[in-house]
């Protein structure tokens with residue numbers, strides 16, 4: 506017998522069309538559900554991925570973002586406790602804030618503005634990690650914590666608002682690529698397939714400390730805009746817009762722990778991922 510999968514989503518940022526190819530499969534079930542409310546199901550592994558991740562989306566309703574990370578995580582940890590399931594929490598590089606250590610190791614405690622416009626997400630994910638390790642200490646829940654660094658790929662919402670999809674969609678439409686704040690800040694982007702491999706490996710490993718999963722290939726946002734322009738539409742121009750508040754200036758994962766503890770490292774280069782993502786956005790061009 507294969508795995509039986511239950512997907513719960515409130516479709517705040519996702520779309521049913523992203524899982525359409527599974528609908529009707531005898532081992533697949535889709536529930537419209539918000540993790541802020543308890544979920545009564547029987548499971549043996551939980552991938553707790555809930556929370557809008559794009560800054561414009563999570564800043565749209567900051568209190569809802571906090572509720573999702575806090576109450577949603579309590580509900581999922583409660584479910585893990587009751588069913589004795591192992592739970593993987595999707596954490597984030599954002600828990601490092603605007604880092605003073607570079608590249609970022611899992612042992613770094615972070616540099617987060619607790620009252621800034623990103624705090625609803627950063628502090629939400631930090632309390633989610635705190636909760637996970639308290640349930641582990643006190644209730645013996647088996648937790649796995651993945652700190653995900655900037656991820657992109659096919660089936661992203663063209664309106665997501667994060668930089669990779671913005672630049673690709675803008676270049677395809679012949680619009681200006683919107684670089685914020687001069688583009689000297691850096692990010693390290695990973696292709697979604699690498700992330701998924703990393704999450705499955707971590708879930709099925711015996712390692713229970715947080716693990717960075719990201720691609721250490723680091724770009725300045727300005728360089729990245731030029732690379733996408735050159736690949737997608739050399740005629741597109743690049744605009745310079747203001748830097749959002751509290752925008753982290755450098756970000757790159759140290760992935761030593763992922764390599765040694767779960768035998769994971771990225772297999773895709775950033776540009777390979779970008780090429781496949783461009784093909785995806787071209788294929789949905791009628792809805793852009």
Ligand SMILES: O=C(O)[C@H]1O[C@H](OP(=O)(O)OP(=O)(O)OC[C@H]2O[C@@H](n3ccc(=O)[nH]c3=O)[C@H](O)[C@@H]2O)[C@H](O)[C@@H](O)[C@@H]1O
Nearest residue numbers: 558559597598599653654655656667668671683684685690
């Ligand atoms: O993936 C991560 O590790 C985390 O970081 C992201 O935040 P951020 O890195 O700021 O993601 P973007 O919104 O894609 O921005 C990346 C950089 O590009 C810049 N940017 C963004 C969008 C744009 O159109 N132009 C532009 O120059 C931003 O100012 C920022 O410096 C999101 O908060 C989360 O999805 C996630 O948890």
